Amino acid sequence: MTERVRVTVAGTVQGVGFRPFVYRLASEIGLTGEVCNRGSIVTVDVEGCGGDLAQFLRRLQSEAPPAARIDDLGVERLRPVGYQDLKIVSSEDGDRVSFGIPADLAICPDCLRDMAEPTSRYYRYPFTSCTQCGPRYTVSKRLPFDRETTVMEDFPLCPECLRDYRDPGSRRFHAQTTACPRCGPVLRWIPGEGGEGEKTGEDALKAAKDVLRSGGVVAVLGIGGFHLAVNALNEQAVRRLRVKKHRPTKPFAVMMSSEAVKVHCVPSAGEWQALTSAVRPIVLLQKRPDSPVAGEVAPGMDRLGVFLPYTGIQVLLMEDADLSALVMTSGNLSGEPLAYEVEDGLRRLAGLAEGFLVHNRPILRPVDDSVLYVDGDVPRVIRRGRGMVPEGFRIGRRDEAAPVVLAVGGDLKNAVAVAAKGKLWLSPHIGDLDSPRAREGFRRQIEWQLETLGVAPDVVAHDLHPGYVSTAEALGNWEKTLGVQHHHAHLAAVITEHRATGPVLGVILDGTGYGEDGGIWGGEMLLGDCRSVLRIGHLEPLRMVVGDQGTREPWRLVVNYFYALDLWDRWADFVVDRLGIPARSLEALIRVLKSRYPGYRSSSAGRLFDVVGALVSRRTEATFEGELPMGLEAQVDPGVKERYNFHITERDGRWMVSPGILDAVCWDLAAGRQDRVATKFHRGFAAAWAEAAFRAATRHGVSTVAVGGGVWQNRWLLRWFVEDLENRGLRVLIPRRWPAGDGGLAAGQAAVALAKLREGGG
Ligand SMILES: [Zn+2]
Ligand SMILES: [Zn+2]
Structure with a gap:
């Protein structure tokens, strides 16, 4: 029947x-x-x-x-x-509850085989794709995802491609991005300033390889924008790129052929799986000590950010053994957003690249490479980007009547989020909002996200920081807004990602977040849920007179910390000598510290890492946020079992962790034991928070602890903290698909807003 x-x-x-x-x-x-x-x-x-x-x-x-x-x-x-x-039957523009647009996919093994097969019409054709691979998010004009609604509309299929497109037995049956040399996009070489001779196809490829071989910089157009490429084994070439890009020390990612990965790094099975996934993220890998990758690629770090080629162009560009490891860093000047349109790229990257390897398949919206690290077998996202967006997450039951929330994130590592109908969409990494170009990208992303989802926000969630651009954007453009405390948002993101219920104890460690008392928070223990939290512990707040300048000139932080901890008189000579602090600047700072200027109070965990990092490395300046903490993390030797004992005190139901161990740090440094300081600090800090969390959890009868905030991207701190608490029978929730740092903040803001709206009855 x-x-x-x-x-x-x-x-x-x-x-x-x-x-x-x-x-x-x-x-x-x-x-x-x-x-x-x-x-x-x-x-x-x-x-x-x-x-x-x-x-x-x-x-x-x-x-x-x-x-x-x-x-x-x-x-x-x-x-x-x-x-x-x-x-x-052809697509209809139906009920829009999702982007309906998939993430961009790395070129698949079948298409790679086609490209390598001399008898195939896709032989060495860099834009080969099928239903299993190719750009999606970055080429999609509108819903639904079809040939006519992508930029491929401008490339009518040739008879052969059309035949495959209509053949249910073909891998390219209804493959919206398929194309061949007869009907598809063309590879082009455009020389930089002073160069001449545009080229196409194989000649273009050869021109790019020649420049790389001579130590030059090539701007390569990928799926989500430009990369700047240089040979990663050429120390001088990498240094030159640093100077041109105004990026003195921040690590560069390296794209490697799979053979090269094994030469330079030691990937675990889990790391290998992440590397080869269709996302093709940048994965942080332990570098082999004998790897010939230039030291300038990631100065002072023990790990390299590594990814595999994911487009046909990249595969061809690095097919020769001498070009099998290339620095591939975002095509921009330091601090600016990624360039992704050919004309704009030619203008903005003119002084940086010797030439441009581009194509005529337009990129409609920029997206940076995703970054993650693998913890045991678990990939943990540091930056959400290409291959991960615009995927949404189910955060509750599908509910048509659920309020729509737009969350604008914070000002650093910005990403925005929209929650509607039981799902949440976290945008790709937008970046720091300190340039007009970045702000424009931020606005465009919000507009696109709301429009494509077909929703309008009932409420717009933002950070409490009154000085944030994102806060001003929310307050200036929307009527119904809701301020969400920074660390509460971090906690809510973890709770939501794990769909945890009941009260959770959050240990939230980061650089800075605006506190409810107007101070700067960043070493926080919060008890509660998405709706509300109680601040039941924190690092001992210190009076700070050093602001943002301290992150660039960390010696200022060091002096401020020692002064605030009453350690200055004991260690002034030692610290001044160790860091080579200029007398004039020091005097000026001491004068402010001694004055009645109130400054602000800070319980930041990130700044404490800066201080210890500066003392150990003797660095007096840092060029990017997290540089000294990352350097300190790289020096940890798990063989060292000692640790510093942080004092934990309890007053009025609040636990306070003291940074007074700086005294012990100096004793070690003075005694020439600087090689143990990093480990003792990490072990001690992890143990202190585990102890404080255990006491608080016991007192309040909770069994689940959640960690959040950028400091938790530190693998040693995370490992030792989690081990300690799990040994004591507590469960620890760790951010996984949403970044632990401010890249995941918007997801938490949205979760808090939803919970508060639910409480208020709509
Ligand atoms: Zn394919
Ligand atoms: Zn064709």
Whole structure:
């Protein structure tokens, strides 16, 4: 007897070959009916006998293409209508509850084989793609994801490509980005200032390789924007790029062929899996001590940010062994957003690159490479970008009536988020909002996200910091706004990501966040949930007179900390001598410290790492946020078992951790034991917070601890803290898919706003 079902599949089902897969499967089993997609949903309306339909439903889930992800599967039984054949019906712009646009996908093994096969018409064609790979998010104009709604609209298919596109048996059946040398985009070489001779195809590729071989910089257009490339083994070339880019020390990422990865690093199985995933993120890997990668690539670090080539252009560019490790850093001047349009790139990167390897497949929106590290087997995201966006996360039951929240994030490492109907979409990394260009990107991202989701915010959540650009944007452009305390947002992000219920004890450690008392917080213990928290512990707040200048000139922080801790008189000579502090600047600072100028109070954990990092490294300046803490982390030797004992005191139900160990740090340094300081500090700090958290959890009867804030990207601190608490029977929640730092802040702001709205009854 013929039966009929309508199957509704929601999730990542567009642009990943899902419709063609469903079609093939149904036709193989011999079903009749229609396959169509509406917005982010694929519906399959098919008829057949009961056993065949059951088989279809089973295989629909077990054999789905690797890039697809099924979130919801609905099955409805209907009266048969007597379908005669099976067909794909064209997309409708349906109910928009999702972007319906998949993330960009790295080139797949099948397409790589096509590119390597001399008899294939895709032989060495860098824009080869199929249903399993190629750009998506960055080439999509509007919903739904089809040829006509992407930039590929401008590349009409040649007869051969059209045949594949229409052939259900082909891997390129309905592959919206497919193209070949006859009908697709073209590779182009544009020489930089003073150079001459534009080239295309293989000649363009050769010109780029020549420049790289001579130690020059090539601007390469990828999926989400430009990279600046130099040979990673050429010390001088890397140094020259640093000077040109105004980026003195911040580590560069290195793109390597898979053979080269094994030469330079020691990836674990989990790291290898992350490296080779379709996201192709930058993965932090332990560098081999004998690796010939230039020291200038990541000065003072023990790890390298490594990724594999993910576009045809990159694969061809590094096919020769001598170019198999290239620095590939974002195409911008330090502090500016990524350049992603050809004309704009030619202008902005003119002084940086000897030439440009570009193409005529437009990029509609910029996206940086994603960055993560693997902790045990668990990938933890540091920066969300290409390959991860615009994917949404289910954060609750699907609820049509749920309020829509826009969260604008913070001013550093900004990303924005929209929550609606039980899902949350965290934008790609936008960057620091201190340039007009970055602010423009921030506004565009918000606009695109709301428009594409087809929603308008009921409330806009922002940080409490009155000086933040993001706060001003929220207050200036929207009527209904809600300020969310920085560290509460960090905690709410972790709670939401893990969908934890009940009160959680948060240990939130970061650089700076505006506190409810107007001070700067950053070493915080919070008890509560998304709705509200109590501040039940923190680092001992110190009077600070040094502001942002301290992060660039950390000796100022050192002096301020010693002064505030009453350690200055004891260690002044030692500190001045160790850091070579200029007498005049020191006098001026001491004068302010001795004055009645109130300054502000800070319980920042990040700044304490800066202080210890400066003392150990004897660095008097830092060129990017987190430089000294990262350098300190790189010096940890887990073989050293000693630790500093941080004092923990309790007063009025609040635990306070004292940074007074700076005294012990100086004793070690003075005695020539500087090689143990980093480890003792990390072990001691982890133990102190574990102890404080354990006492607080016991007192308040909670069994779940959550960590959040950028300081937790420190692998040693995280490992020792978690080990300690798990040994004592507590469960620890750790950020995973959303960055622990401010890149995940907006997700937490949205969660807090939703919880408060729910409490207020709508
Ligand atoms: Zn492919
Ligand atoms: Zn073609």
